[in-house]
Amino acid sequence: MSRITIDGIEIDAPEGWTVLETARFLGLEIPTLCYVEGLSPWGGCRLCTVEIGQGERTKLVTACTYPVEEGLVVRTATKRVVEARKLILELLIAQCPTSKRLQDLAAQMGVQEVRFKPKWENCIYCGLCVRMCEEQMMAKALGFVDRGNKLRISTPFDKSSEECRRCGGCMYICPACTLRCEGAQPEEVLCGRCESSTQPTCLEVHDNYACWMGLTGDCGTCVKEGAEK
């Protein structure tokens, strides 16, 4: 057990727990994107950033990967943390504005503007599909390719992989293409309408739901109170 303090609450956290696990145990909300229970933490999206330390020597670390250690002091929502998360989300949305998951997070966190030019990419390289494929499906068909600004996720030689069993796990877990908004491209990069009080774009533009899942709104994910079918 390590005695740590999160947002002023003292807790004895078992050895091997991460800051995120401990915070969630206490019911403290820390936004996450590339973290999913059941997959090993990766720490790529940086959204679960929290501030550790006291006095002048504090620093930001990702809650999902940082192990608890005796005497650790964590603050999950300082000004520095919140501002950093907002800018991270700006970077993510500019990369992949069609992701409903990102748009929802932006609405929740009050991101008001995106100052970077939209790239309209289909992937945010969070690696969830890679870990899903490896750790849950035991296939290891997908992997990271290249690096830096050329980083991609693909199968070897970009060919269909012999290891792939077409299980669809990668698509299921993907925050960029699941529930992707298929409505008309919004005027601005920042949409967030599904999560915020206004109607989803698809409702405004189409007579019916243009949900890619063909569920025509039955799943209810994008339906808010008052929205009409």
Place this chain on the structure above:
Amino acid sequence: MANLRSINDLERLRKEIVKDRDPDRAVISISSATCGQARGSLDIVQAFEEAIGGHEDRISLRVTGCHGFCNAEPNVIIYPGEIFYQHLKPDDASRVVESVLKEEIVDNLVVSENGDRFVHLCEIPFYRSQVRAIMGDNPLIDPTRIDDYIAVGGYRMLGKIFEMEPEEVVEEIKRSGLRGRGGAGFSTGKKWEVTRQQPGPVKYIICNADEGDPGAYMDRSILESNPHSVIEGMILGAYAIGANEGWIYVRNEYPLAVKHIMLALEQAEGLGLLGESILGSGFSFDIKVARGAGAFVCGEETALIYSIEGLRGTPRQRPPFPAQRGLFGRPTNINNVETWANVPEILEKGADWFSGIGTKTSKGTKIFSLVGKIANTGLVEVPMGITLREVIFDVGGGAPGGKSVKAVQTGGPSGGCIPAELFGLPVDYESLTEAGSIMGSGGMIVMDENTCMVDVARYFTHFLQDESCGKCVTCREGTQRMYEILTDIVEGRGSEEDLDLLEQLGETVKDTSLCGLGQTAANPVLSTIEYFRDEYMAHIRDKKCPAGVCKALIQYTIDEEACTGCVLCKKNCPQEAILGEPKKLHTIIQEKCIKCGICHDLCKYDAVIIS
């Protein structure tokens, strides 16, 4: 060669080697590391071999690594007396040999500055303020011969430490105040101690020779010039830490360094200085070599370990630190080349000697590569705490061609640009960090009035967006976005809001990235904005590049007075954008000009002007 079974065997071998050397015989030491070879030192070696023919009894030749004074390459040092000749051509060899035989000086090969001549190495301004504790032996050692290293006292410290407890060795290094020479400057002794204290019988040490900072090449030079000093340092460290296996992770872009270190390892093994029960001490230690494959991020410890293990060089969360869980999951201590090379020196001369050099928090000497717009380019080894001004002007001789020095970039892509107003700063870890840069591995790139600081910042973000492993959003996207914004600025599309965004983005990238690469990636941008905001504003508001570098904001024109109509520019213009008849004024058609600058490079009359 004989297998040495005790320290006495080693001392006996040393005596034999020294005895065979005639102290009266002159030695011509030729600087022939990669830089030297690129300037033709191999031809010089051949010329000397021929010239010495018949005088072998009086003169011997030593092909060595780097003498440090790159600008003077190819150069030789003649012993006794340390007579220094620079810019040699193969034709000079016979004259130099003759002068040695007659004990004379060849006047026109001597270094001269502002009319003063400097015959001996110790008088030359470039060398005068240096304290060459690490580099000093280079001219005495042929790096392909272990005999030369043994002759100058090499491997002597093995005998000393095998009589000490490992903890005492750690304590001595701790007391010396040695800090890592590769980047963050963590206390070497403390790092050793933590690794030593880890449970379990298997531990590793690693020599980080993946010198990736562009503009820094001291590690290449040490490996090429004195590889055994690194090996000895590693043996001493391994004994102190309790490791029986070491790795050298060396950049594959350094073919000569790889060759020399492999050869040195083979020779050390051959003598029994590596392997089972070294010198009969019961302590066994082996070193393996892993060649890097071209990734800057592998200078980061966890990425380096992954790379040796055959994985992608993607850093991971620390803790656990490599000292706790490193190579193959075992406790691992990583130091860089220069740090290891300091170890034998410290143990020989003592912690007090070492901590007597430098400042309160930064001890010993540090090697810097002084490059860019500087007269005396080269590797300089100076005591910590010396001011930037002393390094750049006293040792480096300022910018060439009477230009004024504007700034110095230290610490590579993780560092920042320090303006000339702050050249009074002492060179130590804390002062450089406070000024928005870092010590890093010791690159100092000097910039003059013709260097555009916005362009420099853009250069580094371009470098980093490719070298980032791509794991963290902030580093991967952040460096790309910084590059994008800086590109807008240098192409005349920037706005003042862009500058604010750059600063905010820079702070976030610094704050939220996982490893050292990301955490320092914004330094070149933030430091140039802090100190050279006016240059940014010139690009943004006036759409001008004051240094005349940024293509979109400059124009090449031909000066009517200066142009002689020599047609050289016209002939070489790849766009046929230059009009003019022989002996008549030439003109550049702006619509066709792609600003490649070839005309400017070629013009002998300085008639092509950048405006």
Place this chain on the structure above:
Amino acid sequence: MTEVAVAEASMVVEESIERQGEFLIAVLQDIQEHYNYLPEAALQEVAARLDIPLRDVYGVATFYRSFSLAPKGEHIVTVCLGTACHVRGGARIVEALARELEIEAGETTPDLEFTLETVNCLGCCAIGPIVVVDGEYHGEMTAQGAVNLVRKIQKAERV
């Protein structure tokens, strides 16, 4: 892309593993040295023999810049873009060579004669800008000088 005989690849890989053991990067370096690139057949073979998932072999082969998945040219022209070379005009040299060879940096001419590469520092900063042609270092280069080096090779080959 030229197809490499599977039988040959198998032999090259086997020999390399004998020399280098299970160290993936060293094995890949050997293969790169043999073929001057990493053929798909060889990577498949490496994955099978070292029992490493192919996606990891492929991931590593694309991560490190000294590996190439496409055949390189007969002559390799490398321009150093280290900081010291940059402030002395390294980028202009790359542009001039790209123009001359009609390829971008990182590419190979269609006739497989030249590959134009850039490198982030060769550690010869004192004599920059540096251009390396087939392993030979040329210091203090200019854009025109580098183009002349290439033309010299082209001329020599035509004779």
